[in-house]
Amino acid sequence: MRRxxxxxxxxxxxxxxxxxxxxxxxxxxxxxxxxxxxxxxxxREVIIIEAAPQLxxxxxxxxxxxxxxxxxxxxxxxxxxTDVKAQLSLYLSSVTxxxxxxxxxxxxxxxxxxxxxxxxxxxxxFIMQIGDRRIRGIVREREExxxxxxxxxRQGHVASLLxxxxxxxxxxxxxxxxPGKQIDVQITYFHTLRYQDGIFxxxxxxxxxxxxTPPGFGGTVPVEYLxxxxxxxxxxxxxxxxxxxxxxxxxxHAIRVAGNKVTLSPNDRIPNRxxxxxxxxxxxxxxxxxxxxxxxxxxxxxQPPATLVDVPRAPREMIFVVxxxxxxxxxxxxxxxxxxxxxxxxxxxxxxxxxxxxxxxVSSMTEGAIAATAENVRRAIQYAEALxxxxxxxxxxxxxxxxxxxxxxxxYRLVTFMxxxxxxxxREVVAFARERLGSARLFSFGVGSSVNRYLLExxxxxxxxxxxxxxxDESTEKAADDLFRRLENPAMxxxxxxxxxxxxxxxHPQPLPDLxxxxxxxxxxxxKGDGPSxxxxxxRAGDRPVEMELNAEEAFHHTALPTIWARTKIxxxxxxxxxxxxxxxxxxxxxxVALQFGILSDYxxxxxxxxxxxxxxxxxxTVVQPAPVPAGVKYETTVEKKK
Amino acid sequence: MDDHLDVLGLDAVRAGDATPEQRAHAEQxxxxxxxxDAFHTLAAKLTPAPIDVPADVRRRILAPRRSWRPVAAAAxxxxxxxxxxxxxxxxxxxxxxxxxxxxxxxxxxxAVRIRSGQLDAAYDFNGDGKVDxxxxxxxxxxxVALR
Amino acid sequence: xxxLILVLTALALVPEQxxxxxxxxxxxxxxxxxxxAWQIELECNAKIVGVEGGEKPPYYDxxxxxxGRIILASFTTEPNPPAGRVLVARVHLQETGKTDYTAKLxxxxxxxxxxxxxxxxxxxxxGK
Numbered sequence: 043m044r045r046x047x048x049x050x051x052x053x054x055x056x057x058x059x060x061x062x063x064x065x066x067x068x069x070x071x072x073x074x075x076x077x078x079x080x081x082x083x084x085x086r087e088v089i090i091i092e093a094a095p096q097l098x099x100x101x102x103x104x105x106x107x108x109x110x111x112x113x114x115x116x117x118x119x120x121x122x123x124t125d126v127k128a129q130l131s132l133y134l135s136s137v138t139x140x141x142x143x144x145x146x147x148x149x150x151x152x153x154x155x156x157x158x159x160x161x162x163x164x165x166x167x168f169i170m171q172i173g174d175r176r177i178r179g180i181v182r183e184r185e186e187x188x189x190x191x192x193x194x195x196r197q198g199h200v201a202s203l204l205x206x207x208x209x210x211x212x213x214x215x216x217x218x219x220x221p222g223k224q225i226d227v228q229i230t231y232f233h234t235l236r237y238q239d240g241i242f243x244x245x246x247x248x249x250x251x252x253x254x255t256p257p258g259f260g261g262t263v264p265v266e267y268l269x270x271x272x273x274x275x276x277x278x279x280x281x282x283x284x285x286x287x288x289x290x291x292x293x294x295h296a297i298r299v300a301g302n303k304v305t306l307s308p309n310d311r312i313p314n315r316x317x318x319x320x321x322x323x324x325x326x327x328x329x330x331x332x333x334x335x336x337x338x339x340x341x342x343x344x345q346p347p348a349t350l351v352d353v354p355r356a357p358r359e360m361i362f363v364v365x366x367x368x369x370x371x372x373x374x375x376x377x378x379x380x381x382x383x384x385x386x387x388x389x390x391x392x393x394x395x396x397x398x399x400x401x402x403x404v405s406s407m408t409e410g411a412i413a414a415t416a417e418n419v420r421r422a423i424q425y426a427e428a429l430x431x432x433x434x435x436x437x438x439x440x441x442x443x444x445x446x447x448x449x450x451x452x453x454y455r456l457v458t459f460m461x462x463x464x465x466x467x468x469r470e471v472v473a474f475a476r477e478r479l480g481s482a483r484l485f486s487f488g489v490g491s492s493v494n495r496y497l498l499e500x501x502x503x504x505x506x507x508x509x510x511x512x513x514x515d516e517s518t519e520k521a522a523d524d525l526f527r528r529l530e531n532p533a534m535x536x537x538x539x540x541x542x543x544x545x546x547x548x549x550h551p552q553p554l555p556d557l558x559x560x561x562x563x564x565x566x567x568x569x570k571g572d573g574p575s576x577x578x579x580x581x582r583a584g585d586r587p588v589e590m591e592l593n594a595e596e597a598f599h600h601t602a603l604p605t606i607w608a609r610t611k612i613x614x615x616x617x618x619x620x621x622x623x624x625x626x627x628x629x630x631x632x633x634x635v636a637l638q639f640g641i642l643s644d645y646x647x648x649x650x651x652x653x654x655x656x657x658x659x660x661x662x663x664t665v666v667q668p669a670p671v672p673a674g675v676k677y678e679t680t681v682e683k684k685k
Numbered sequence: 686m687d688d689h690l691d692v693l694g695l696d697a698v699r700a701g702d703a704t705p706e707q708r709a710h711a712e713q714x715x716x717x718x719x720x721x722d723a724f725h726t727l728a729a730k731l732t733p734a735p736i737d738v739p740a741d742v743r744r745r746i747l748a749p750r751r752s753w754r755p756v757a758a759a760a761x762x763x764x765x766x767x768x769x770x771x772x773x774x775x776x777x778x779x780x781x782x783x784x785x786x787x788x789x790x791x792x793x794x795x796a797v798r799i800r801s802g803q804l805d806a807a808y809d810f811n812g813d814g815k816v817d818x819x820x821x822x823x824x825x826x827x828x829v830a831l832r
Numbered sequence: 833x834x835x836l837i838l839v840l841t842a843l844a845l846v847p848e849q850x851x852x853x854x855x856x857x858x859x860x861x862x863x864x865x866x867x868x869a870w871q872i873e874l875e876c877n878a879k880i881v882g883v884e885g886g887e888k889p890p891y892y893d894x895x896x897x898x899x900g901r902i903i904l905a906s907f908t909t910e911p912n913p914p915a916g917r918v919l920v921a922r923v924h925l926q927e928t929g930k931t932d933y934t935a936k937l938x939x940x941x942x943x944x945x946x947x948x949x950x951x952x953x954x955x956x957x958x959g960k
Contacts, residue, residue, distance in 0.1 A: 169889065170882070177882040177924065178889040179896050190881055190926055199853050201881075240952045333811055587784050599811050601819055641896025651851035651881040654957060744908055788939040789891075790947060793869035793907035797945070800909060825891045828939075829903040 080671040098242035100673055110557035112161045119276060120153035120216075122224070124313065126246060126280040132215035132323075133564065134246060134330060134600045135165075140544055141471070143216045145226040148150035150662030151216045152195065156265045156669070158481045160233045161496035162303065164602070164609030166641035167230035170202045170216075170650040179650030181640045183633060187647035191215065191361075194651040198658065202227055204648040208468070209613075210496040211250055211265075212642075218657045234611075237343065238524070238560045243320050244282060248313040249492050249669045252680040254367060254435040255362060255466030260556075261349045266668035267681045273672040276667070277311040287321035294318045294491065295514050305414045314670035318513060330343050331569070333605035339603035340544075341566045344579055344592065346534055353532050353584045359453040360385075360395040360529065365428075365461035367401040367435035367681035369440075370489070373514045374442040374495035375431040378460045378489045379514075380572050385458075386520035388530075389414035396447055400440035434677060445478045454527045455482040456529050459466065459501060463494030464680070471615075472497065476504040480650070483507040487525050490514065492672035503551070504617065508558045514674045525549065531559045532584045540578040550610040552618075557581070566607045608639040689806075695720045779810055779824050792825040851928045853881065853955045858904070858921045858935055860950040862942070866915040869907035869941040872952060874923065875900055876933035882924035889922050903938065913943065918950075922957070 123220050125140040143153045152276045157167070168179035179202065182190065187203060194201035202225070203215045216225050223340065226522035236243040250265045282304040284290065290299050295317055298309035327344040364378055382397070390394055394411040395418075398404060403444060412418050444457050463486075465471065475484060484505020486498035491514050502509040508528045512521035533556035539549070549567035557563060575590040619628040629645065636643035671677045690698065690707055697703040698711045698721045711717045727783045781784035781794040795808055796818070806818045860870050877900050881890055890906040904921050925931065937952045 102855070175884060176886075176889055177884040179882060180880055181894060182897070190879065193851055193926070194853055197853060334823065335830065462908045599814075599819065601811075601822065637898055640897075649881060649923050651853055651926070653855040653882075782945050784947070788906035789869045789871040789907055790939050790941040790945060792905075793909070793941055794945045796907065798907050824908070826893075826904060829891045829896075829905050830893045831896045831899075831901065831903065 043182075053412070067374045070110050077367055094126055094674040100210060103221060114387070116285075119146075119667055120151060120219070120665050121155050121276045123276060124278040126278065126530050128244065128246070130235065130244060130284050132285055132325065132327065132330070132598060133237055133242065134232065134341065134602055134606070135235055136230070136232050136600075136602055137246070138167075138228060138230045140226055140228045141214060142224060142226050143219060144222050145219040146222055147663075148396065148637055148667075150221065150657055150659060152215060152662055152664045153219060153667060154213065154215050154664060156211060156213045156250060158210050158492075159212055159231060160245060160247060161499060162609060162613065163210075163231040163233045164605040165204070165206075165212075165229055165231040165648070166602075166605045166640060167228070168202075168204055168226040168323060168642075168648040170200075170408075170652070170654055171226040171228065172655060173193050175652075177650050177652055179648040180644050181637060181642065181648055183637070184645050184647045187649040190649050190651065199653060200657070201227060201368065201649070201651040204229065204642065206530070206642050206644055206647070208496065209235040209495070209500075210247065211548045214399055218655070218662060220540065220657055225325065226561055230533055232343070232605050234564050234606065237562055239324065240324060241320050241322050242284075242287065243318060243321075243386040244281065244284075246317040247492060247495070248278065248681070249672050251462060251464040251490070251492050251494060251515040251672045251675060252369060252466050252495075253466040254369070254680075256436060256438070258436065267671050267677065268668045269677060269681075275493060276313065278313045278605065279584075280306045280307070280317060282319055284319075285323065286325035290319070292317065292319050294513050312670065315673040316493075318340065318512070320428075321474055327598050328592060329594040329597040330600045330603060331335045332599060332601060333599045336606070338569045340569055340597075340609045341564055341600075341603060342592070342604060343562050343564050344537075344539075344590075344595065345562040346559055347588055347590050348535060348560050348582055349588070350531050350557070353361075353586060355530065356584065357453050357531055358393050358529070359450060359455045360389065360393060360446075361398065361447060361455065361457040361471045362386075362395065362459065363398045363400065363440055363461075363488075364429060365401075365435065365445055365459070366399045366429055366431045366433075367463055368432050368462070369435070369464045369675050371431040371676050371679045372672040374462055374489045374613045375429065377427055377512060377514060377518055378487075379429055381487060381489070381522045382527070384462060384518060385526055385529075386419050386422050386426065388526050390420060393481070394450065394453065396444075397424070398430055398440055398444055399424060400436060400530070401431070402436055404436065404440045404443050404444070411450070416419065427481040435461075437461070437465050438474050440466065441471060441475045443477065445475070445480065445482060455480075456485060456507070457482055457505070458487055458525065458529065459486040459498075460487040460489060461493075461498070462490040462675075463488060463497035464571075465494070465497065468494060468497040468500070472500040472504055475501060485509070485525065485529060486511065487521075490672065491674045500617070503555065506556050508561050527560060533558045534581045534583045537579060537581045540567075540580070542575035543571045544569045544575055544577070548607075548611065552614045552616045564596070566610050568607065610637050612643050689714065690720070698717045699725055779827055781808065781824070787824065788828045789825060792821050792828060794826060796821045833958065843872075851926055853920050853924065853926055854878075855924045856933060857919055857955045857957050859917050859953040859955060860914055860920050860937070861917045861953060862940070862950040863947060864915055865942045865948055866913040867918050867920075867948075868913045868938060868943050869905075869939070870920050870950070871903065871905035871938040871940070872920070872931065873901065873903050873936045873938050875935075876902075876923075876925065876931060877929040878925040878927040878933070880923055881926050883921065884924065885919075885921040891906070900950070901948060905938075916923075917953075 070289060122144045128135055128137045164586045169178060170177045189584050190199050191203040198218055201217045205213050207213055209276040219225055230598060252267060263656045284304060286304050294315055295609050296310040298305050298307055305474060325446045330341045332339045364382060364383055372474060391414060395414055396408055396411040398406045409421060485507040486501045486503045486509045488498040488511040498509045510521060521617060535556045537554040546567050546569045549565055555563050577594045579592065581588050611634055615632050617626050619625050633645040634641060636646040642648060694707050698707055711721060720816040744786060777787060779791055801818060808816045808820055810820045858872060860867055880897055883892060884916050886906060890903055890904045892904050896902040933954060935952045935954050937949060940948050942948050
């Protein structure tokens with residue numbers, strides 16, 4: 043077997059693998075089929091199958107719902123169904139996601155599926171189910187896990203590999219699924235919920251948006267999309283158990299609410315937009331703890347003091363940056379424009395402002411910032427209303443231009459990015475922004491049904507600002523309101539926390555974020571002391587010192603805390619090192635923490651191998667599960683343009 | 686943190702040099718008051734002797750409150766106290782079946798007790814104020830943790 | 833003709849010695865008494881690539897997987913626990929060359945919590 047492969051290497055060594063994006067079709071039973079697996083990000087190993095085994099003409103579809111026939115184009119796909127069960131406990135969330143893979147073809151396949159998870163998700167459990175048997179996967183160093191998987195696949199074993207390609211993009215590979223068989227993969231992860239103005243928000247992302255990758259940037263985001271006219275039968279069932287709450291609603295999906303259980307309505311199960319759930323619940327305990335033998339872990343939610351709105355604000359320079367790339371074409375750009383106009387209306391006469399737009403290139407209404415006189419604002423509104431979308435997304439360039447706007451001393455510079463975040467070089471842009479930040483603050487305004495929340499949260503995080511999100515069916519008024527409240531009022535900065543008797547160490551995120559009106563923060567750490575006590579938070583707002591005492595005597599328990607702590611620590615380490623010369627020490631520390639806590643990260647992966655199921659023949663055909671293009675995004679201006 | 690007083694706490698109340706929290710608890714808790722009375726009785730019968738505090742009792746003192754000093758009648762008092770109190774709660778945190786160590790059988794034992802309604806605050810190993818399967822989970826995890 | 837690309841890395845990294853995937857089955861022989869809880873220490877110099885067993889897979893410390901020593905444990909409160917020679921767990925391994933493994937009983941119980949000492953046996957399954 044090895045000799046055959048060796049021979050193939052020699053024969054084909056001459057054909058250098060290109061870096062072009064290969065095109066392929068899924069499952070169409072045409073003559074001369076060849077299958078290509080797109081290289082995954084950071085993956086030097088490119089995989090293909092040897093001399094194209096022909097897929098036998100499709101057998102009669104197994105189970106009526108597995109294939110869909112649309113205008114003679116049968117689209118069979120390996121992902122049959124996704125099941126999501128979420129359990130919410132105040133601001134902590136535990137989610138178990140089960141993906142059912144099956145083989146509707148006549149010969150063995152490997153299924154590959156790239157999907158999103160919340161960008162702060164800590165993935166702790168991974169179980170591969172074959173029939174009745176449940177095999178728990180193991181976290182290993184990433185390259186080692188890949189090697190194990192590749193070898194298991196080569197030898198015909200059923201195996202699965204889960205890797206994290208980007209902070210919010212993951213790839214699941216399942217090897218050697220025999221015809222007619224089904225393999226389930228179950229993942230459990232934890233994360234925290236957004237909480238503002240008394241309302242909790244739970245987000246389950248469903249699809250990765252098509253990312254623009256600037257020329258010269260090495261990595262690609264490996265997602266296949268279904269062209270218009272094709273739908274996949276893969277549907278999703280979702281059940282969320284909330285911790286109490288009223289006014290339970292979803293701005294994105296039709297839901298059914300029974301007691302404290304929320305489920306997706308049966309006619310709204312196509313996974314082409316993020317699921318957002320909101321409910322009102324007063325916060326009754328801000329401290330969560332988990333004690334174990336090695337010490338305790340905690341998370342603490344810190345709410346901004348009510349008095350922030352009373353602090354007088356200093357003159358501001360507001361820079362608005364609008365993404366006018368192809369992916370924003372249609373609904374997203376309309377929403378962004380409306381929000382921008384609302385913000386322009388709210389400018390005060392002593393503010394200055396600038397409006398920038400970008401796609402393949404950057405352009406601006408003015409050379410620098412101008413005073414918010416009635417005339418200037420009127421011109422700006424005209425400019426905004428005339429914006430149109432199309433082309434690539436050169437985000438790094440607009441970050442440079444925005445931050446290099448000639449500064450006026452004594453003014454606070456606030457830069458707001460209105461975008462869907464669909465870029466492949468998101469980490470690089472964030473590192474770039476952090477390096478050029480100076481004293482500016484960055485805010486993000488995410489527009490769309492499935493925005494790249496990682497980019498939007500990270501920009502706000504490194505920019506000591508805040509993020510706001512709006513889906514396509516919501517009122518722009520409220521979202522623009524939320525955004526402007528954070529821009530308008532000063533933040534509480536320079537936070538210091540006095541933990542009392544709690545014996546606290548290793549608090550993350552580092553450094554502590556600022557507190558904005560209506561937007562609490564969550565910090566996590568380890569503790570040794572007796573238990574909750576009085577916690578004092580001090581800082582500044584404008585020129586004034588501010589002090590708050592938190593009632594942390596009521597604490598609730600959650601088993602997710604060690605995972606959340608480890609994940610937050612890894613994010614802090616990663617934020618601080620990326621873009622700079624990668625510090626080997628920090629990389630090793632990330633790997634060490636991930637291995638110790640058994641969680642997924644950039645440097646660790648989950649692998650599971652069933653030694654007992656040895657399948658015959660070569661390792662089959664790789665089938666990449668395509669995703670629907672996110673709702674509101676046009677296939678023609680995004681995916682198609684790349685081909 | 687256990688609300689009930691441990692052996693030393695009871696004796697401190699008896700001797701009159703307990704902390705305000707201990708005194709307040711003893712005032713409200715009939716069980717602990719009975720324990721204090723028992724110590725009063727013993728103290729009256731025994732002569733002073735130096736004491737050796739068992740390691741597991743010492744560990745249950747959460748913070749050093751005052752310097753240790755010999756207490757009259759402590760040796761026998763501890764023996765009686767031990768019998769009385771250890772009958773009601775495990776000596777090692779997590780050692781539900783009192784085998785002397787914490788292992789999976791303790792997780793099983795706790796799971797069985799929970800299902801039969803036998804709840805005791807001492808079984809709240811994860812400190813969340815409830816005794817449930819999460820505490821069972823906690824014991825199981827401790828059993829398999831490598832040192 | 834489109835290009836074919838090959839598994840270069842796999843070839844480069846697979847050691848000359850064949851690796852193979854095997855499973856070791858851990859049996860606890862209780863001599864007829866029902867088994868409700870078990871805890872076994874396993875030492876092995878092969879790489880663990882999966883842990884299998886029962887309704888819910890056994891407990892273990894993820895940090896242990898990087899080394900050669902792991903403790904596995906599980907219990908059940910189901911009404912009819914197994915008895916006799918019980919397969920308690922199956923550990924999937926990637927072996928290169930010869931592997932040594934030993935399993936030691938740490939604790940076990942029958943219903944009611946009475947401690948028992950079943951005999952622990954390792955049986956290899958799978959492999960070439």
